[in-house]
Amino acid sequence: MKSLPPEDPLDPLLDRWSQLPDPSPRLAAEVWQRLATGRQRAPVERGIWATFGTWLERPVFAACFVAACAALGILLAEARLGRVERERNAQLARNYLEMIDPLVNHGEPSEIRS
């Protein structure tokens, strides 16, 4: 003969569960709305930096990022060189004029015409 299992403390609670109220008529609509909102929010909550960090975890992307940084550094150096070159040319032209025209050096530029 089988002995009866000991009474579980959850049993009265489960007995009460059978007396659940009727669900709201808008339950399905609310569930779908929550799902839709969750889907929309997910990428925003992740954030740009978090996404970028995840991408940086990939070796290929990391190598590309470092290479892009090097290329950007060279590009900026080239732009800076262009500016320096223009300033240098202007200075050299002034120096040349001072060298060939003694009056320019002393604030009395002479008009040189062909």
Place this chain on the structure above:
Amino acid sequence: MKRPVLILLLGLAVGATSHLAYFQHREPASTDTLEGQLAWMRTELHLTEAQFTRIREVHQASHPQLRAMSAQVALMRAEFAEFEKARRTTDRVDFLEFARFVETRRDLNERCKDSTRRLVLASAEVMNSEQRERYLRLVASPAAREQSLAN
């Protein structure tokens, strides 16, 4: 999260290093000497070897004279400042001496302009029309020169 930060820092370090290394490697050297100035002219005006040699000769020949004139101009300016100082402090002017000064200065100015003009024309003579036009723009009035450099 440590690895992305490290890669970010590595990227910044590589970018900064490449920028500095490239800039230092390509940075133009300063040219204050006559040779440096002429080398700049050579590049700027696309002079041929023969043109450059002739232009260098012309410049080297006139350089000592122009330097001496430059020193004379500086001297005259100092002299003029003395005149002005004396006029302000004593309220008197030695008109004879001042007239002599003005005459000397006018003569010096004319000689300076003449020397410069001869040097410019001698240099321009060696150049082709395009080079000459660009060269004359460079040595023309300051306003025209600024315009030329801006283009």
